Amino acid sequence: MRDIESIEARQDGQGFQFPGEFEITAMGNASAELQIRVPQILEGVGLHVLHETVKHRQSREGNFLSVTVSFRCETREQYDAAHAALRADADIRYTL
Numbered sequence: 427m428r429d430i431e432s433i434e435a436r437q438d439g440q441g442f443q444f445p446g447e448f449e450i451t452a453m454g455n456a457s458a459e460l461q462i463r464v465p466q467i468l469e470g471v472g473l474h475v476l477h478e479t480v481k482h483r484q485s486r487e488g489n490f491l492s493v494t495v496s497f498r499c500e501t502r503e504q505y506d507a508a509h510a511a512l513r514a515d516a517d518i519r520y521t522l
Contacts, residue, residue: 458517474498
């Protein structure tokens with residue numbers, strides 16, 4: 427257990443600590459097989475995808491699909507690259 431004095435204040439104001447495991451969700455067209463493509467896109471930018479964590483859920487009307495996956499990354503730049511790579515895909519509307 428860490429005491430309060432051992433916790434250093436973050437200089438960048440962010441709650442992320444690198445390296446680490448992170449979760450990302452991509453939402454896009456249901457017909458685009460995003461449950462397969464999202465992990466492939468993340469691996470394409472050099473991230474270690476935890477395939478056992480991949481979850482997907484269809485929207486109520488079936489037009490959209492959200493895919494959530496965990497991955498490991500070393501730096502904030504890699505994390506930002508994950509979001510950028512997914513958002514660059516024409517079938518992905520947004521990421522969280």
